[in-house]
Amino acid sequence: MKVAIGCDHGGINLKPVLVDYLEKKGIEFKDFGTYDKASTDYNEYAEAVSNAVASGEFDKGILICGTGIGMSIVANKIKGIRCGHCHDVFSAKMTRLHNDANVLALGERVVGPGLMVEIVDAFLSTEFSYDERHMRRVDKIKAIENKNFK
Numbered sequence: 001m002k003v004a005i006g007c008d009h010g011g012i013n014l015k016p017v018l019v020d021y022l023e024k025k026g027i028e029f030k031d032f033g034t035y036d037k038a039s040t041d042y043n044e045y046a047e048a049v050s051n052a053v054a055s056g057e058f059d060k061g062i063l064i065c066g067t068g069i070g071m072s073i074v075a076n077k078i079k080g081i082r083c084g085h086c087h088d089v090f091s092a093k094m095t096r097l098h099n100d101a102n103v104l105a106l107g108e109r110v111v112g113p114g115l116m117v118e119i120v121d122a123f124l125s126t127e128f129s130y131d132e133r134h135m136r137r138v139d140k141i142k143a144i145e146n147k148n149f150k
């Protein structure tokens with residue numbers, strides 16, 4: 001599995017914990033920035049990570065900002081991205097099982113490092129259910145994308 005990760009200044013303290021987790025698990029990843037605490041715009045990291053996932057180069061994306069909200073809003077504007085904004089383990093698992101989410105958005109100002117690792121672990125280790133009803137609903141999401149995005 002290849003994972004694209006990114007954060008803004010609001011997620012800069014939590015990203016090293018994510019990097020440590022991915023390294024310990026032996027998961028291949030690329031860090032799309034930001035790389036320091038200077039104030040920056042979440043938009044560009046969310047767009048870069050989402051494009052890397054939508055292109056098929058990466059299997060999953062993980063985005064961290066202060067709340068996860070800005071990152072998730074941007075990610076869900078990219079065709080092919082289903083971003084789950086999850087601050088609990090149950091939601092992280094369900095957004096894989098039911099929504100086939102391919103990007104996870106997290107807020108450093110909302111969750112601590114221990115919970116973040118458990119959320120990420122649930123997200124990365126849970127497969128889509130492939131139940132007919134969930135496939136139908138994901139297909140309906142794709143149909144909306146095809147109507148509204150080039």
Ligand code: RB5
Pocket residue numbers: 008009010011042065066067068069070071
């Ligand atoms: C930055 O202060 C903050 O607005 C950003 O990290 C994020 O929380 C936006 O949704």
